[in-house]
Amino acid sequence: MAAKSTLRNMVLCLTAVCLLCGAVLGLVYAATYDAIEAASLKALQASIGEVLPEGGEISEAMSCGDEGQTYEYYVSSREGETLAYAVKSTVSGFGGPLTLMVGVLPDGTVYNTSVLSHSETPGLGAKCATDAAFVEQWKNFPASKVLKVKKDGGDVDAITASTITSRAYTLAVANAVAVVKYLEGGSDGVDAASGASY
Amino acid sequence: MGKKMSLILDGFVKNNPTFVLVLGMCPTLATTTSAMNGLSMGLATLFVLVLSNMAISAIAPMVPDKVHIPVYIVVIATFVTVLQLLMQAFVPSVYATLGLFIPLIVVNCIVLGRAEAFANKNTVGASALDGIGVGLGFTVSLTVIGLVREILGSGSLFGWKIFPGDGVLAFVMAPGAFLVLGYLMALFNKYLKK
Numbered sequence: 001m002a003a004k005s006t007l008r009n010m011v012l013c014l015t016a017v018c019l020l021c022g023a024v025l026g027l028v029y030a031a032t033y034d035a036i037e038a039a040s041l042k043a044l045q046a047s048i049g050e051v052l053p054e055g056g057e058i059s060e061a062m063s064c065g066d067e068g069q070t071y072e073y074y075v076s077s078r079e080g081e082t083l084a085y086a087v088k089s090t091v092s093g094f095g096g097p098l099t100l101m102v103g104v105l106p107d108g109t110v111y112n113t114s115v116l117s118h119s120e121t122p123g124l125g126a127k128c129a130t131d132a133a134f135v136e137q138w139k140n141f142p143a144s145k146v147l148k149v150k151k152d153g154g155d156v157d158a159i160t161a162s163t164i165t166s167r168a169y170t171l172a173v174a175n176a177v178a179v180v181k182y183l184e185g186g187s188d189g190v191d192a193a194s195g196a197s198y
Numbered sequence: 199m200g201k202k203m204s205l206i207l208d209g210f211v212k213n214n215p216t217f218v219l220v221l222g223m224c225p226t227l228a229t230t231t232s233a234m235n236g237l238s239m240g241l242a243t244l245f246v247l248v249l250s251n252m253a254i255s256a257i258a259p260m261v262p263d264k265v266h267i268p269v270y271i272v273v274i275a276t277f278v279t280v281l282q283l284l285m286q287a288f289v290p291s292v293y294a295t296l297g298l299f300i301p302l303i304v305v306n307c308i309v310l311g312r313a314e315a316f317a318n319k320n321t322v323g324a325s326a327l328d329g330i331g332v333g334l335g336f337t338v339s340l341t342v343i344g345l346v347r348e349i350l351g352s353g354s355l356f357g358w359k360i361f362p363g364d365g366v367l368a369f370v371m372a373p374g375a376f377l378v379l380g381y382l383m384a385l386f387n388k389y390l391k392k
Contacts, residue, residue: 005264013261017269021276028280035287043290117294122231123351123370161367 051103087176102176108143125165209331216339236344240337248329255325258318
């Protein structure tokens with residue numbers, strides 16, 4: 001049934017199949033490239049819109065930070081006055097990287113947060129994106145409160161049975177707030193953020 | 199007509215990949231945390247299975263025996279990558295949930311298993327039907343496992359809350375996957391497989 005195996009036809013066959021498959025992949029990649037870019041841009045813009053107060057003009061992506069830890073951020077401003085920052089903040093969660101978009105007002109108040117991607121346990125840590133009580137507490141989280149979970153002496157209500165995810169989430173928000181303080185010229189630099197307890 | 203139907207039905211009952219052949223356990227256990235996830239994973243596998251079955255049955259007579267496995271893997275990997283790109287472009291939210299398990303379809307034993315056991319000795323048409331049958335069998339099995347785990351574990355059905363509270367957490371996690379799979383497999387073999 002199958003053709004006899006000689007060196008010549010084995011090489012020919014593998015080469016032909018690989019060339020053909022490569023060509024197919026190239027075509028599909030080129031055909032879907034724009035759609036994929038558009039989809040990821042839309043997801044990013046949706047998350048920025050969600051965490052910032054309405055009415056500002058959102059800047060292009062900017063970045064700051066040093067030595068391995070850089071933060072991508074967007075500034076929302078109106079008539080030259082900064083309204084808020086949206087900082088993309090990544091930390092390691094329980095099951096892998098946890099990436100948040102954090103909206104922070106210039107005075108350090110957290111405006112809102114949104115989960116960009118996570119790989120937390122379904123039914124446990126994954127609730128950080130859906131659990132109403134946990135998500136709601138980030139809306140207008142005042143700068144005077146301590147960004148640590150209550151178990152560690154802070155003011156953040158953790159998700160039941162998901163302390164590690166809650167700590168990671170809180171650290172990501174704390175890092176974002178530190179970035180904004182740094183951008184606003186406050187004393188707490190980004191270096192202070194990376195030393196935050198976790 | 200009767201032969202075509204029986205080819206499809208075989209994939210459902212006699213050759214049911216999950217409950218009878220017990221193949222593809224990695225995605226079965228890992229992605230069935232909800233009915234929707236099980237359904238999407240099943241459909242993704244169905245897509246790859248039908249196309250790879252057809253392509254492999256078309257090229258099988260020309261492929262030298264000693265290199266047939268690498269050739270099949272290249273063909274399967276191509277379709278998986280095509281699927282991955284299409285999902286990223288058009289259903290990014292589904293892609294984000296299934297993530298890692300889409301590329302892992304390449305090493306799903308069902309796909310290579312059907313290529314070896316069926317597609318390389320049958321016509322393109324018959325292989326397509328076999329792919330549809332086995333793929334649908336896999337899809338239905340995963341959806342049922344997902345349904346049971348979602349109802350017991352999260353108290354919801356396709357994302358709709360049907361009773362209040364959190365449900366039994368264990369069913370969302372790995373132990374629940376094994377329990378549900380084991381009981382469903384026992385029921386399936388008792389009542390459906392004659």
